[in-house]
Amino acid sequence: MIKPRILALAIGLALTAPSVSFAAPTLTSLEERLMAMEQRLQKAEDRAANAETRAETAEKKIVRLEAQSQQRQQQTAATSAAVNLPAPAAPVATASAGNFADGFEFHGYARSGLIMNDSAASTQSGPYLTPAGDTGGAVGRLGNENNTYVELNFEHKQQLANGATTRFKAMLADGQRDYNDWTGSTSELNIRQAFVELGNLPEFSGVFDHSTLWAGKRFDRDNFDIHWLDSDVVFLAGTGGGIYDVQWADGVKSNFSIYGRNFGDIEAIDNTIQNYIVTSNNFAGPFQLMISGLRAKDNDERLNVARENDNAGDTGVHAMLALHNDSFWGLREGTAKTALLYGRGLGAEVKGVGSDGNLTQQAETWRLASYGVTPLNKTWSFAPAVLAQTSSDRYAAGDSYRWATLNARLIQEINQNFALAWEGSYQYMDLDPQGYKDRQAVSGSFWKLTVAPTFKVADIGDFFTRPEIRLFASWMDWDSALDRYASDDSFGSSGFSSGGEWNFGVQMETWF
Structure with a gap:
């Protein structure tokens, strides 16, 4: 049946249509057209409603x-x-682009593994296990570590609409020698860093144009180390503040900082010794000149109990001249660094600046570090290192601590997921503590050889790519005279004396 509305439209069209020579449209065709029109109208109404x-x-x-x-x-x-x-302030005034979460970063470092001797029993190990280790004499870390150490770094960075930048960093770290899965009772968990940086401040100009202010607890930005020895060349850290990248000229800049560190209590005064380190760190091209002054008021009044020294000094100086090569000592492709360090008084702990409160006022130390990394060909890479130090009047009048370490690591690529790492170390030491901590004068040599089948996911040829999983076997030996140095060190302890020792184990290491 035809709807009334359609019929009315049809009649209207029929009455108004002009007379033409061809046949007039039928009522059925008009109805079909009108129905099509109604469908189109209905679709338009549906789209509007959506x-x-x-x-x-x-x-x-x-x-x-x-x-x-x-x-x-x-x-x-x-x-x-x-x-x-x-x-x-309201979020709209904070950042120029992106949201608050865009600036968060997470970085980490970790190593962990199992080590045993050739009798499947516990053994002595560590990069500093020799008598020279007390004064920084590292002998190489490959196949020689038994601890779990973890660093978790949390950062937030942002750039404001005016161009200024901010950075907050916190580092959570823990060191552990227990093999158990639950180690809360022996944990050394702590916050090692927590600081804020402010950079590119729009009101700073001239030499301060691109400088960065900082304050808090931190490792200094320009510390550097010999990773495969597990030895810092220089390590400046503590709580304080400073400014980075004061630009004097193209390629010439300086950093200025003040750090504080604690030495412990003065028994008679019941007060904590605070050591203050003022540092100027200067860079000109590949050269670095670092100069520090140290002051720890009343440190010389500490009493000599156990590990403390009643001859401790209360001031000191520290200096380092370093060369940062972008080649393997100018000989071939690679990198290399060389540094000469000097310290007197409280500055005579030249590696960990300001970290040793037992140094005498007359203590004097020289330290030389030189190391590099180079690819020998498509399958071999080579990393040698030299580390040597001499100290006098360090903890007692007339004492001397002299040692030198020669170390080299070779990595041979077998395929993209497997390599063989080889490491050899030799250390000579001549130590005369003058009775400090009841230790004996000794001299002699130490040797260590390690082979470590290593698994990676890719980039075997890059010396510093991680993560790695290593199996290892290490053999070490030393002169028997070194066994009598001290009763509280590794050498000469039960089941660990000269004559040759084997260590075996597995270890992982990663960073990102």
Whole structure:
């Protein structure tokens, strides 16, 4: 049956249509056209209704997001008020682009493994296990570590609309020698770093144009080390503040800082000794000149009990001249670094600046470090190192500690996932403690050889790619005279004396 609306339209069209020579359209064809038109109108109405629905949904979402934003601001303001801090500005004024979470980074370092002797029993190990280790005499870490050590680094960086940058970093670290899965009772968990940097401040100009201010607890940015010896060349750390990258000229810049460290209590005064280190670290091209002054008031008043020294000094100086090569000592492709360090008084601990409060005022130390890494060909890489030190009047008048380490690591690529790592170390030491801590004068040599089948996921030829899983076998021996150096060190302990020792184990190491 024809709908009344369609019939009326058909009659109207029929009456108004002009007379033409061909046949007039039938009522059926007119009805079909009108029905098609109605369908198109209905589809247009449906599309309009859908658009209205989407608009309402979007409006509700905007209202919800605005409510959440206001709630977060109220929570932040409440938290800030609780700790007597000013509430932060609204998020719209904070960053030039992106959201708050975009600036978060997570980095880490870890090593962990199992070590045993050839009788499947516990053994002595560590890069500093020789008598020279007390004064920094490392002998190489490959196949010679039995600890679990973890660093977890959390950072937040942002760049503001005015170009300024901020960086916050916190490092959580733990060292552990227990093999158990639950080690809370022996954990050394602590916050090793927590600091803030402010960079590219728009009101800074001239030599301070691209400088960075910092304050907090941290490792100095320009420390460097011989990784495969597990020995820092220089390590400046503590709590303080400073400024990086004061640019005097193209390629010439300086850093200035003050760090504080604690030595312990003065029994008679019941006060904690605080050592202050003021440092100027200067760079010109590949050269680095670092100069530090140290002051620890009343440190010389400490009493001589156990490990403390009643001859300890209260001031000191420290200096380092370093060359950072972008080649293997100018001989071939690779990198190399060389440093000469000197310290007197409290500065005579030249590796860990300001970390030893038992040094005498007359203590004097010289230290030489030189090391490099180079690819020999497509399958072999080579990393040699020389580390030597001499100290006098270090803890007692007339004492001397002299040692030198020669070390080299070779890595042979077998395929993209497997390599063989070889390491050899030789150390000579001549130590005369003058009775300090009841230790004996000794001299002699130490040797260590290690082979470590190593598994990687890729980039075997890159010396510093990680993660790695290593199996290892290490053989070491030393002159028998070294066994009598001290009763509380590794050498001469039960089941660990000269004549040759084998260690076996497995270890992982990773960083990112």
